[in-house]
Amino acid sequence: MPVTRIMVREGWCDADLQTLSETLHEVLVAEFSVPPTDRFQIIETLPATRFIYDRHYLSGGRSDRYVLFSLVAGKSRTTAQKRAFYRVLSERLQQRLNLDPDDVMVVIQQTSAEEWSFSRGEMFDLSMIK
Structure with missing residues (x-):
């Protein structure tokens, strides 16, 4: 259940963002x-003046063409994963996309189940998954 922010500089076309x-x-x-x-x-x-790296x-x-992927994940993964x-x-x-590997950065943040509410103001519980 990760939520990911994909950040790029202005100038990417819609097809490449897709x-x-x-x-x-x-x-x-x-x-x-x-899943x-x-x-x-x-x-x-973001404009160049607001995407500083x-x-x-x-x-x-x-x-x-630098891309920053910032993931917030609700369960831990192994180092191998x-x-x-x-x-x-x-x-x-x-x-x-012919994107240079030096232009790809990924940051993963780990959270616990109780730090998520998917809807209805209810705290997430693993028993909610059917």
């Missing part, structure tokens, strides 16, 4: 144990 979204979801399902119908994404396109910090160099998720996402974005 590819970012579709690719992310495909890899979440395949590598991160996310196919569990999809919550926010895509933000170090072009070289722990990277070979970020371009204007996370490693595979990062790798496959980067590979598929390179294949589908």
Whole structure:
């Protein structure tokens, strides 16, 4: 049940943003144990003056096509799952959008079930999943 914010600089076309979204979801399902119908994404396109990042910090160099994926996840994943998720996402974005792997950054934040309310003002409980 991750919620993901996808942040990019202005200038991306709708078709490429859709590819970012579709690719992310495909890899979440395949590598991160996310159910196919569990999809919550926010895509933000920001002017350069509002999307500020170090072009070289722990990277070979970020371009204007830099993408930041910020995931909030409600259950923990293994190190192997996370490693595979990062790798496959980067590979598929390179294949589908010619996105340099240095332009892909992912941050995962972990929360517990009680920190989620999906609707009706009710705290999430695992027994809610049928």
